[in-house]
Amino acid sequence: MLKMSTLFLRTLRDDPADAEVASHRLLVRAGYIRRIAAGIYSWLPLGYITYRNIENIVRQEMDSAGFQEVHFPAMLPKEPYEQTNRWQEYGPDLFRLQDRRGADYLLGPTHEEMFTLMVKGEYSSYKDLPVSLYQIQTKYRDETRPRSGIIRGREFVMKDSYSFDLTDEGLVESYQKHRAAYVKTFDRLGLKYNIVSAVAGAMGGSSSEEFLAPCDTGEDTYVLCEKCGYAANVEAMVTNVSPQDSSKVGALEEIDTPNTPTIDSLVAVLNERFGGGFTGASTLKNVMLMADDKAISVLVPGDREVDLKRLQANLPGVKEIRIFEDEDFGKFKGLVKGYIGPQDAAKFGITVYADPRVAPGTSWVTGANKKDRHARNVVNGRDFEVSAYVESAEIKKGDACPKCQTPVIIDRAIEIGHIFQLGRKYAQALNLTVLDKDGKSQVVTMGSYGIGVSRAVAAIAEQSHDEIGLCWPVEVAPAKVHIVATGKEDLPFDTAEKLALELESKSISVMLDDRRDASPGVKFKDAELIGIPIIVIVGKALADGNVEVRVRRTGEKSEVKVEAAVASIVALLS
């Protein structure tokens, strides 16, 4: 039983000045967490109980799916990470340290290497597979910008699992098992979420999905088709545009367009000159970028920006993309800022990528590579060539669902889980092989699956709060019932304690506000801030033999006889 009179807790009356998002603000105010440094937090008793409830739900679901828990150190030697090249690739995001002899160590940002080596150390036959292992471990990433309290920290707890299979089909099966276990886990955590397609990313996997918990303060943007259920991270959203018949389009024609360096100014001139009908979407925007020191041009319709995240996600192998600076323009004398067209790209030695919206056969108004001149009837495939189609235009609300053409909605969310089929990259690099039926050595294929456990605390808080405080789902709350005793007589306090003991004897966890010196108002405010799902008030109503039972989330109140209180609380909790 948690007793407020002795609980190590101090709630704050004011919002902390350095917290902006709701979960951060409320978790600090209600005395769950305290900041130690940027992106590094301590858990106070209430917070740690809540965190552990979540951790235990995750653990139970992993266990019942047949995955086995192991535990690695957080501090690791650099050698395995050198073998997979991540000691270098991870760059400054990796926390590195040395021992007294000068040997290099790191604080694990993720543990693919260690799991791979662990399996390699124990298993060597196909008969041992499949196997799935997991751990719940503190991870360290020296993010350039930790933010939103516990949502993106530099130290955080992740449940990471890895599956090991002989065959691709086996991997798909293991992946599906994890997917199902994740669905159960997040349902129990009381989270609203969508499972969305993700870009496999630099890890080189094939299939990848993210579990996203919708909330305004989320860092991820995803699209959702409410009709067919298609959901994708914006980076992974695909656009289907069919090739067009350009046989009737007139010849390319250059036109004088003085003072039209922007799309808007160009559209205005075009409409004046040709009697209307032109919009930003009639024009072709040529965005000049440097992709790892290579000049590229990305073509998107004029009414859309290039989404650098989408572009990067869909250009595997490219590490850094940045927009052209004046210095870069200086190296390509043929490019006239504001009047660039793809017609002469080959001549300039620039690789042209196009968004799929710039489909073969489509006709555009674009720059003529001469100051104050544009060209119209510029046809893709006739007047310019595209070296590859890459999803790169920004996605807008109302864009067509790639499956059913319905306009999609766009929403923000927190990534709470990510599952993907890693493949053989790590097994290859670390030489994890088993002998197959024929006695031949085969490289094992892996899946990788993560849940942000500490982040889940914040994600749930984001989704479950109101203006006055937190409202935890029953399974994760630091206690199921918060009993508040008020008044100055002993009776309400004795009654409250008896009630608490009775509930605990039924395995219902209780927090009891037995503070004699705090006024009722303080106790009510605290209870609402802390957010335990059922609040029971033992006070005035006792004169009629009643206690008041409130549901924190709905604000619903009712008075029940003291003797009937336990039964009615049990009913509310089920």
Place this chain on the structure above:
RNA sequence: CGGGGCGUAGCGUAGUGGCUAGCGCGCCUGCUUUGGGAGCAGGAGACCGGGAGUUCGAAUCUCCCCGCCCCGACCA
């Protein structure tokens, strides 16, 4: 890493060159009070983020450093 903002007691803050740095919350003591963050009285708590400088005088001005928050870039 680019842009913006901020750093004064545990928390929230006032104070833009001039007395002993002010207020609210919280904390301690006493009395009163007990259904919506109670009242009165008394009290403790701050080298004003750090360093250097300008000045008769610096929380306040200048420079450097450190830390924190927000937007963006980044984020298996």
